[in-house]
Amino acid sequence: MQSIKQTLERFKIVRLIVSIYRLRAVRALVPLVIIALVYLEGQHELKQVHLGLIIQELKRVPAEAIAQMMGVALLSVAVMSAYDYLIRRHFRLDIGRWSTFRFSWIANSFNNLIGFAGLAGVGLRTLLYRKSGVPAAVLAPAIVFLSPLMITGLSLFSWGNIFGLLPAAALLREHKWLVFAVWGMALYLPFFIILQRSSLFAKWVNRGQGRTPWLTVAASVGASFLEWLFAGITFWTIGSHLLGGVEFVAVFSIYVIAAIAGTLSMAPGGIGAFDLIALLGLTQLGYPSDKAMAVLVVYRLFYYLVPWLIGLALAALEIGLQGKKGSDRTSAGIEPSLNVWQKIWGWPGQYTFLSDLGVWALGKLVFVSGLLLLLSAATPELVYRLRLTEDLLSLPVMRISHHLSVLTGFMLILLSRGISLRVRRAYIWTSVLLSGGAVFTFTKGFDYEEALFLLLVALILWISRARFYRISVPVSRQNTAWWLVLTSFIALVYYLLGSYVHHGFLKHLPRGVEPEWLQRHSNVSVTAAGGLVLSWLLLTMLVTLRPHRKADGLFADRDMERLTRFLGENPGNPLTHMLFLGDKSFYWAQGGKVLFAFARARDKLVVLGDPLGPRSLINEGISEFRQTADLYGLAVVFYQATPAYLPLYHEQGYRFFKLGEEAAVPLADFTLSGKKNSDLRNVKSRFEREEYLFEVTAAPHPAALLDELHGISEEWLSGRSEKGYSLGWFKPSYLQLAPLALLRGKDGAVLAFASIAPGYDGGDTVSIDLMRHRKNAPNGTMDYLFVRLLEWAKEQGAGRFNLGNAPLSSVGRNSGALREEKLAHLVFVRGGHWYGFAGLRRYKEKFNPEWEPRYLAYPAVLTLSILTLDLVRLVSRHPEAKEDQL
Structure with missing residues (x-):
């Protein structure tokens, strides 16, 4: 029964993951289904297409015809700027006419080629208009207003097919499923007009300024009408040059049907569905398949690819940062001078x-x-x-x-x-x-x-x-x-x-x-x-001799003597003692006054804890470190960041993920009295009655003692590999740097031990580090060891005893938490089979600690799932293994 329950709980976790991607998968299947349907309809025509003959047809086109076709295609893309001029006027956007045209060209050329149901154009318009200072409160309604009107012109032409003004009866008769597509597209126009004139649209999109005026509705349909009209003219112009004399109405009618199929497929640029339907229509008119395919190739080249290349050039030259400091080097303290092109355009925000x-x-x-x-x-x-x-x-x-x-x-x-x-x-x-x-x-x-x-x-x-x-x-x-x-x-x-x-x-x-x-x-x-x-071979030579080797030297500082001097002048934190393990490199910022201790994980430098040094220099120190790392394509991540430093990371544009909570016992309030602590009192009484001996030995420790502790450590590991990075491991030179807590039996043999890590804060904090015990240790051994450690630390005058982190504790419990944190919460609650997350939290609760959250601070450009895998790999990597040099 218990195994069935565990299986059901694991299924819940998997179901949550699947639900995140289910909608995307369904959307991705729609274009594939439509393309497959069209392919089945056009198999015969596709078999008649010969690549060599198509290229031969293209090579025969004279230069004057190429110039004419190119000119009409570029004019057709330019006409699409009517959309942007429309929203500029309707929403009173404060941008210039020439900027509006440039923004339109970039957005429309990308949207034509990439598509994704218009998402490419929406994203780029948002980026560009925000770049020009358009407020989000104005921009969002403008984008929402623009998105649904782009196919109204095609819907209008669909009515032309239905009423016979654009006859395509032979194509519709042979492929009857296209009739439903035409009618579906035709019905969109009245739906659009009703929506534009609705009170709901007036409230949410027109910002309470009343219903959309009839003149604006007509202008919206007119802008879309011009787009599809000129696109069809481009198709006809190319056909007239490659096919000879062709009738405009016949070719334009085929273009409308093909465009409807391409739009409904939601494939980028309507590729597949549009081309096959157009091929079917042109061959029905009696043109050879090779010549018909040549028309489609040139149409794709002149109407989609060439304008997109121009849009690429404009985007490469003109698009500036869109207010996300974490995704660029501005946050790293770098500000290059303006190039000539930027000065000519004089964009707002050109200094970013x-x-x-x-x-x-x-x-x-x-x-x-x-x-x-x-x-x-x-x-x-x-x-x-x-x-x-x-x-x-x-x-x-x-x-x-x-x-x-x-x-x-x-x-x-x-x-x-x-x-x-x-x-x-x-x-x-x-x-x-x-x-x-x-x-x-x-x-x-x-x-x-x-x-x-x-x-x-x-x-x-x-x-x-x-x-x-x-x-x-x-x-x-x-x-x-x-x-x-x-x-x-x-x-x-x-x-x-x-x-x-x-x-x-x-x-x-x-x-x-x-x-x-x-x-x-x-x-x-x-x-x-x-x-x-x-x-x-040449690329391999470039990589082998690449200056990335300089990065290995730049980030290879592990000077323990300098670290010791630094900690003598600056306070540390509960993680600082782990820097003496030797598996982390040091970066000294602000003239050596700020220290970053990190390890390399692929293209990430993972800093353990917060930076050390004067608080007033930390922000500039982070910028300096990020700038240096960015020169080598490396990102800086902060692991187990504390709440006190979150404002600084936020200013740097970092995002946060809660890793768990850290337990610290206030020693002034620690006591074994009271009903709540009866279990701990009983454990202490039993071990003292059975004459177990607790002692704390100061460094340096005898070699014989370390050999004995090494045997206990190996027995505890049972063949498992040591963890690293944020966890201590058995390293004799490291254990010689701090006191050791020992629990001996009646015969004097050590049953369990723990290394004690100073907090480098004037003795106020003491932390537990490495803990190991023999397999035959009696029940309650670690409880007794912890109790005696807490009492010892209190006697030494310490204020807090750090029990360490409880991973995923209190993560994703709220309904408004991120999906990733909700998933982490399920792992915390139901993941005991793999790791005792909840059990570890309950164990530390015995000592009545105060809990403080710990976070992962990472740049917005990083993907959290991939970053998590890199961190797991970093912690699981054998401590003595050489860092990745990837």
Whole structure:
């Protein structure tokens, strides 16, 4: 019966975890289901698509047509700024017209490509408008107002399908499930109008200023109408160039149906559903599958990818920090000078750091640059460009340039992570490779478009050069494995693409070109493997010689003599004595007046307890330590932080998680009298009656005694490994630094012992440290040892006796607690099978202690679940093991 009860309780814990992710899983399944449904409907058309013929169609498009298609696509994205101008006017946002346009372009281009049911656009608009000083009370209703109106234009066009103004009867007749999608989208428009005119909407969104005016409702629908109209015009323009003369109404009708399917799928950019429905519609009009797919590829490129790259560039150059000090280096006391671009734009808040989105965008631009080089190398250049390049350069130069382009592409992909992490050397190498890649693309086949793009990315990097301040970052095994898999997959795609295109184009090449083509592309497998291996070899050399070795020396200070002198002038805390274990490094801030004792856990420096030193210098000391750690991509975490220092951590932008509570007995009030302490009195009387001997021996201790205690420790461990970091372990040199409490039997043999840790606060606090006993020790042994220790400390004039921490005690009990803390509470209550959390709390309650909470203080950019695993690994790591050098 008891086992069944334990099983049910464990199930509750698992159910809580599952409930957190259940909704996300359901949302993720919706796009997959719709894409699978559309795929089943369009299997026949997909089988007719040939990649080689698609690329051939794309290569034949003249430059004037490309310019026209590109212009219409960029105009279509620009038209979407009507949304932002609408909320700017309706909510009287105090931002300029040009800033509104820039914000709109960034948000809409990201939302088009990434999507996630509009969440990408919502998040970026929130970030951008808050950056410009728009109050949250104004911004939240504006975002809520904007979100539902974006598909009203598509809903309006759905009515056009229903009433026959946009005929798509053949498509709807063959795929009947699309009828329900069209009607569902059409009914959204009246629902939207009713919602806009409702009193509830007026109260919560219009901020009590009355119902939404009819003019604003019409403007909302009109803005959405323009978005979808111009997107459809873009699709038709591309189709007219690639398919020949096409009727606008027929193609636009197909576009509307495809857009409805893509929107309902909630997939990023409607990818999959939109493309397959559009492919089905165009093939129904009699166009070949290869040409129809070419239309879709160009549409994706010009309407989604190119505007997104422009948005990436704008985000990389312009987006500033959004008020979270913990996510940037402002809190670490770093304030770089303005770069030229920031001064030109003159943004409000320009004196703060650029956000992580900016460097993330730069990293993705570099990643795209690497992919572009590989795509260019895997596909053939235009015949006239090959002939022109061969006239200007020799064939060996073209061949070498081709191989160097592949190598440069792989290197840029690998270095893109270093760009996102703001590493200075990654910026230097990337700048060189981008410039070299531009030369190689030019000399291998006169690909000036790609060369200009690479030079543009290099220019953006140069403008943003002030952001690359880090000396190095940790390189973990997990990240290395992930990037190895990713680059290997890219190399495989490069090989398959190059081989497929090579065979598909071979019969289409004019005479006189075939020898060069065969010589340059027949060994595509060698090029792919060689580029991958050489890029990883160069990266390995960079990592091996990386200046991160400087961090190992910088954080390797374990000067015990300096620590002793420091504690002679500054007070410590109950955890201070553990610094003499030798497993923690020291960082001396503020000219050596503030001490941080920490251990390394992957990319985190975990400080044990609060910093030591004058309170007035602690805040600046934390900033200094964080700044130094950030130069090497390391985050500073405070483990077992006390409530007294929480305001300082809060100013630094830290978040908190309650680890448990620490028990301290006020010795002035300690007594064994009274009914409540009868059990302890009985234990003491029994051990004294049986002539057990308690004594406290001062250091230094005889070697024979330490050998005897070592045998007790090994017996107590029973083959288990010692814990470390925040727990003491049996180390003779460490035990020689403080008194030892011994409990001997009648024969004089030691049955149990405990090491005593001074509080380094003038003798006011005494702490229990290492506790061990023999297996055959009688019941109540540790109770008696604790009672005698408390009496001894009281006799020595100490004010408090620290019994140590009770993990997860009083965590997550309130209904408003965080999910993670509620989960921790369940573990505390029901986790006795793995660790006696509740039992440890009850045991320490015997001595009537006062409880004080202890916290984990961590930067907001860290994920609590991953941080928890790192801390468990840190505490569980063998004390004598060398720290991770990842």
